[in-house]
Amino acid sequence: MHASTTTLYRPVGQAELDLIAASGSRRFPPRLPDQPIFYPVCNEAYAVQIASRWNTAQGAVGYVTRFEVRSDFLTKYDVHVVGSKIHAEYWIPAEELEAFNDAIVGTIEVISEHRAEGQGKSET
Helix, strand or coil, rough: CCEEEEEEEEEEEEHHHHHHHCCCCCCCCCCCCCEEEEEEECCHHHHHHHEEEECCHHHHHEEEEEEEEEEECCCCCEEEEEEECCCEEEEEEEHHHHHHHHEEEEEEEEEEEEEEECCCEEEC
């Protein structure tokens, strides 16, 4: 077991969640050609904002995932704050996603589910 890990979060939609599940909840799927960066976020509050505001468009469901990454792997990346102080995220180039996936310790778990206004919200 690795000595030190960092907890990260990723808001995902149903299609991405299905691909994560197909990997045994151990890997994020490759980025699409128009997605050159993979953005894991540094805190649950930011992930919930994205999942509940953006991932629920057109009645879709948004999920928040939580996972552990080896801290030594993350040292080569800067944390980018893209709004208020809670909007902190890593920018992982798409071509480095496989190495990022290799640095995940344990499984990727769904910690909350979000639905569009009026469709309810459930915590898992």
